Amino acid sequence: MIFHYHEGMTLKQQLLYYYACRTGSCISGPVLGKTFQTPEAVIREVMSELAQDGFPFRISGQGYFFEDDDTLSEAIVRASGVPDAVPVYLFDEIDSTNLYARKLAEEKTPAGTLVIADHQSAGRGRRGHSFYSPARSGLYFSAVIYPETDDRTLISRITPAAAVAAAEAIAEVTGIEPGIKWVNDLYLDGRKIAGILCEAVRPGAVIIGIGINCRHVPFPDEIKNIAGSLGIDTLSRSVLAGVLWKKLMRRTGDLADPDLMEEYRRRSAVLGKEITFTINDRVYTGIAEAINDAGNLIVKKPDGDISVLQSGEISVRFTEKI
Numbered sequence: 001m002i003f004h005y006h007e008g009m010t011l012k013q014q015l016l017y018y019y020a021c022r023t024g025s026c027i028s029g030p031v032l033g034k035t036f037q038t039p040e041a042v043i044r045e046v047m048s049e050l051a052q053d054g055f056p057f058r059i060s061g062q063g064y065f066f067e068d069d070d071t072l073s074e075a076i077v078r079a080s081g082v083p084d085a086v087p088v089y090l091f092d093e094i095d096s097t098n099l100y101a102r103k104l105a106e107e108k109t110p111a112g113t114l115v116i117a118d119h120q121s122a123g124r125g126r127r128g129h130s131f132y133s134p135a136r137s138g139l140y141f142s143a144v145i146y147p148e149t150d151d152r153t154l155i156s157r158i159t160p161a162a163a164v165a166a167a168e169a170i171a172e173v174t175g176i177e178p179g180i181k182w183v184n185d186l187y188l189d190g191r192k193i194a195g196i197l198c199e200a201v202r203p204g205a206v207i208i209g210i211g212i213n214c215r216h217v218p219f220p221d222e223i224k225n226i227a228g229s230l231g232i233d234t235l236s237r238s239v240l241a242g243v244l245w246k247k248l249m250r251r252t253g254d255l256a257d258p259d260l261m262e263e264y265r266r267r268s269a270v271l272g273k274e275i276t277f278t279i280n281d282r283v284y285t286g287i288a289e290a291i292n293d294a295g296n297l298i299v300k301k302p303d304g305d306i307s308v309l310q311s312g313e314i315s316v317r318f319t320e321k322i
Ligand code: BTN
Pocket: 095, 096, 097, 098, 099, 120, 122, 123, 124, 125, 126, 127, 129, 131, 139, 140, 141, 142, 185, 194, 195, 196, 197, 209, 210, 211, 212
């Protein structure tokens, strides 16, 4: 796996994300110095800053050790970006983080409230499907937001905003750049690695549920040809959760930002590809030509006719691997 860091990332961020993909490893000062082309004294200083921020870094004779065994940790989630004022609920096991977040939203929990679980016994997917959520394997994440708009175009961007935020968080922590399959699945090497389920609780209150398959796991027969994972068995899901929360709040907090749909299109795995879609039991094919600012997929059929597909109403398959 190639790790690359984004321009503008500080050494501190780079070191954190380097370790977030290597939970449990001890890396020596000289190796870090060489990897980051930085004097060891500077590495030592930055590592002690990370420890002061609340990340469980320890210095041993052999080097620097990130004491995260990937048990979900509120301290690491907070050190990665979730402020103290935002409630965080962590579960070893739950039926569905979205259902729990829904109950909290009904009780008017503060904006941003985060629910994460190690394992979901009844993970929910779109269109009544389930979402496979085994223990110690994926990140099952739900956040409550209260969008301050009733503009339908802006509201329709919540799901694309969640997809962009999830892709950005994965890229920042792991260096992997997944593609977005319209409307809100993340794909890597032709396999679905993450799904998103946004549910309105009432006007003005929305639950954003995101499931990311992190580790290599055997998938059940029904999904084994479609599902994949980031494939990092030493990933810190707590760091990923904190970074994802930050990205999600930033993207859903500014739905009018022209960069949002631009970024969605940049990360799209489908633009220019041939797709198959079904309307009222009739199957059509066409080329995915564009995604408009409301998140609709514009498809050109072989006879030149244009279809404007709205999410939630139509099932789309891609005729080639994405
Ligand atoms: C899909 O791919 O159909 C959407 C899957 C969404 C799964 C996430 S996991 C966290 C949250 N809780 C749930 O029950 N579902 C979402």
